[in-house]
Amino acid sequence: MKFHILAIGVLSASLLGCSSAENQTELKAELPKQQAMVVTANPHATAAGLEVLRAGGSAVDAAIAIEAVLSLVEPQSSGLAGGAFMVHYDNETKSLAVYDGRESAPSGATPDMFMLENGDSMPFIQAKTSGLSTGVPGVLAMLSMAHKEQGTLEWASLFSYARKLANDGFEISPRLHGMLARFGKYIPSTPEQGPTDAHQYFFDDAGQPYPAGYTLKNPDYAKTLDIIAKDPAEFYHGDIAKKIAAMVQQQPRAGSLTAEDIAAYQPVKRTALCQPYRDTQVCGAPPPSSWVAVGMIMGILENGPRPSAAGPDDPKNWALLAQAQQLAYADRDQFIADPNFVDMPLTGMLNKDYLAKRATLISDKATPLTYAVGDPWAYNDTPSNETAGIDATQDVHGTTHFVIVDTKGDVVSMTATVESIFGTTRMVGGMFLNNQLTDFSFQHHDKDGNAIVNAVAPNKRPRSSMSPSIVLDKDGDFLMATGSPGGNNIIAYTVKTLVGVFEWGLDPQAAVDLPNMVARGKTVRLEKDAASDSLIVAMKEMGFDVDASKGENSGLSVIMRKPDGRLEGAADKRREGIIGTL
Template sequence: MRTIIGLLFVIGLTACGVVKTPLSVPPGGVDAKQTQAEQVPAQVISQGMVVTANPHASKVGADILRAGGSAVDAAIAIEAVLSLVEPQSSGLAGGGFMLYFDNKTNQITVYDGRETAPANAKADMFLNQDGESIGYLNAKHSGLSTGVPGVVSLLQLAHEDHGKLPWGAHFERAIQLAEEGFEISPRLHSFIQRFGKYIPAKLADGPVDAYQYFFDANGEPRALGSKRTNLAYAKTLRILAQDPAAFYHGEIAQEIVEQVGLLPRAGSLTLADMAAYKAQRHQPLCKRYQSKRLCGPPPSSSWVAVGMIAGLLESVPAFSVGGADDSLNWSIFADAQRLAYADRDQYVADEQFVEVPLSGLLDQRYLDKRAEQIQRGQAIQVIAPGDPWPYEEQAKVAYGLDATNDVAGTTHFVVVDGDGNVVSMTASVESIFGSTRMAGGMFLNNQLTDFSFTPRDESGQLIANRVEPGKRPRSSMSPTIVLDANDEFYMATGSPGGNSIIAYTAKTLVGVIDWGLSPQQAVNLPNMVARGDSVRIEKDRATDELIAGLRKAGFEVKESAGENSGLSVIVRQADGRLQGGVDPRREGVIEVVDY
């Protein structure tokens, strides 16, 4: 297999010409309190680009492109590496959503690899005998929290449609890193130090594989920069290289099921659940915004909220020429977020199980009416869900008030290949290190905690995002592709960040499309998440004037140090060249390839 990929690499270099040096942004990012108008150098290329949150992943993606691979081929290799070197965020035992833009047809396809609840999942499985929640950490660190993983099936399906390299060639770099060892990065090391106390160290608390993986014999975190091998993961990849379906059958599936079934708080996942899983293709949701068309995945993704923010902004008074430097522009953006989040929290769930008023939520007439509440420089006093049902053909369905706890543990990357095809993919194990249980060298997801822990609200009304067998939990993952007026590729963006993903992603759209920023400048803007009654803003990047302006407008502003996005962005300029934006809050790298 290494001979194959080596030959392909040589062929790719011959075809591609000179390769530019990748642009790397250090984990510490740019100076704090930088002004939004500051000019940030942007990497410009002619064709291929890869942006991920990890240098190993960006490099392998670019190498695949240089070897003649497609954007999907690169995505497979990227996720295989991220599963190893960034296990706190995503992995092959997790789930995700991929958007694929076909440059020949100008069509976007959604690949849905969201996890599903086991057939024996119960609506009250996160409640104790008294009907009270067992608590998020107890739920997360358990077998109850693991859904049937979907990433491998997603990647297999996308490869069948758009892969150019033979299946299996994508895993060579990840196998090499797993066998020879990869350096524990500053970001991974910090998570081990900060969250290692939650990883079971004794069997009475749960399986100890993760503890043994991250801690030495003295109970100390493995040193920063030290090498960590993962032979079990290398074995898993070698099996998958022969047959991706082996993930859902045989020894890999058996080990996953066994780990989920261990005490305490054993889950109900079975081999039948694993064998029954199939990733899905969907048509994207799209929303016109100015001269552009924004597209993302349908539920169980929450991308509809991104589209709603755009529609609300389309209806309100235009942003001032001050752009990102005008706090009044940010106040408009904040209230658009608050209205969109209120509707998302109330209505979005797996539409194969509940009626979701998608047409109504994206109907411009509905958004125009909602936007009447937005006034420049004056915060909306009371935020509540709207009523999109009159804009639907179906009858109204009443849902209880949502009670979902959406936590961050995710990654996002974007790829443009030599043919102009694009991948925007968000993948996740849900929270940091997922369930902390391991199988086949992989961290198992805790995605089922993305369901509401209670099936009914205080009034007894059923909640849309309640647990049901076979159901996909609601996700905040919102990979986005933007097309121009000619339906040609213009922009790809997305982020990790739990429920903050919606706000982070929308920030880059506003920054590039409305405020005329480069993708790097848009990524570097302070993160602002306006949800419910409060507005969280990244205090180390927001100016004092911006914070004061939001407070003057009546917002309850919380200065946050933890707006930990991981944005990856590519924008196509008018001359066809590409600009990338990588998040300085993580360890991201932009890799470029000239063809």
């Protein structure tokens, strides 16, 4: 088809390493008026989503096709053997739903499975590249659930783009090659180090990663897609589940995941959390997602000192944002975990009076008060006598995010992951297995003997930083969808777009382009290549412990509805994001 040829032509230029501006080139179908939009972190994924929308598919249909492609072309970030959260907006009913596809720990998991005999935590790389770290994959079951409720096209039709790409091959993108060049040393190359499937897939006979532009084929993944397309339940009850369990149970550091654990997995449909902000509602996924911290930051900013009209040009506005982050991260780290295992003061954390009280701690200079844990239980609808332990969960980056608006006006904001780069590096059926269980705290009690809420437990879902968000206007109509990859940084990255647009008056792309700033605990990390020297100096002069870091690698995808109904997208130049319109 003409559209398909046009799309592939744009994709090839991008995958061969075009500039950031070229990466932002919009893929346009030949329709007289913009009716729908897709923003993903990869050109192939954007094209796959548009293909589905053009065929009359829903936003959920497009999400399925997109994730099937990302599992192939962006395996360092997400995949069908990983997990996800999806926030869905139904334009007809003006209602929100959250689909939870977070992975779960196997029934044989133990609280000390990531601890050494001397009581220390296992080194992260050892835990990651092992069978211990793989949870039951949840994204496919979640997508199947959402499709039954929101899909319009046949399930089997949604995998054709990914299947063709797997069989015919795709060009290794500059980002994928860069990940292999930087982190390939952690991919086992000998059986003593671990299963070597990934090394054989990505590296040549001389042990070098294939270059950007090299055509990589994955026929095993195409066969997996054939099975999934016929019946997604086969993933959880058939040979794929048995092979995943067998791979997890291989040495070194074998895990306990069984085929029975995989068969028992159930996705969850949840009610969205929403935080009033100005004349909007900012909404996202409830725990085990950490989105509540996004809502807290916006509530603290609304109830705190007003920003100046200078927006991002005023360092004091950045100081306000940094302190709001510190306040929210402190509470999030302390209280949020799997709701099936712990009680949480969710209503207290989003209580207006509590947020106003937290906002009084914001000062014109740095203060330890803003990274101390608060007492949201005092404002909660239920009390608690428990003292939560000080969190020991590690900070790891990864993940992908995409947003979709279909021709009916329905919206998907979805974040998906295999956790760290290439997950465990173990492969089954052309897919990378997740290392999601390293999102648990490796320690189960703090030094005072208090239980840590995000500790490992059988069948528990680890706390997630994934925070897909949708903003509604005062009439309940869709206004904006946003989100990002980035591990614990996701909260800060996502908030940056909300603050940029709604506090500082920027358009979505300008908000995405702002310097990334992550203020979790005492240290405030500022993106060195994007932040001005004057901002870094000013933050230091206000007493902040500033780390000017090059590592603030977000992957934001945003769609906003303008007052005239037009859609405006933004894709993060830090990755290979691209906007597609229909």
